[in-house]
Amino acid sequence: MSVIINDTCINCGACIDECPVEAIVDEDDNPEGEDIYYVYSNKCVECVGHHDEPACATACPTEGCITWDNIGESPEHRSDITDEQRSSKEPVVE
Numbered sequence: 001m002s003v004i005i006n007d008t009c010i011n012c013g014a015c016i017d018e019c020p021v022e023a024i025v026d027e028d029d030n031p032e033g034e035d036i037y038y039v040y041s042n043k044c045v046e047c048v049g050h051h052d053e054p055a056c057a058t059a060c061p062t063e064g065c066i067t068w069d070n071i072g073e074s075p076e077h078r079s080d081i082t083d084e085q086r087s088s089k090e091p092v093v094e
């Protein structure tokens with residue numbers, strides 16, 4: 001993964017149209033069957049080359065809902081985010 005949406009998601013839809021690479025799907029298309037939005041790790045580029053910070057997290061009204069995760073299959077990622085921040089699932093936007 002790269003950024004991840006956790007189970008505090010309220011399915012408001014604010015993030016989905018902000019993603020420049022269409023990495024986000026809604027609860028109906030969540031491949032894990034959870035009733036929350038989902039980020040495809042093999043598509044998310046952490047908004048590198050598009051925005052100064054992940055646009056989904058900026059748009060999200062739910063505090064701490066979108067966090068940093070391991071880079072995994074992410075094609076691009078923010079190099080200034082430490083492994084510790086990722087492993088602790090620190091919120092992208094405080």
Ligand code: SF4
Binds near residue numbers: 019020024039054056
């Ligand atoms: S960080 Fe950017 S590229 Fe990744 S899911 Fe959020 S909006 Fe899309």
Ligand code: SF4
Binds near residue numbers: 011014015056061
């Ligand atoms: S903006 Fe946040 S709360 Fe709304 S659907 Fe996206 S992740 Fe869930």
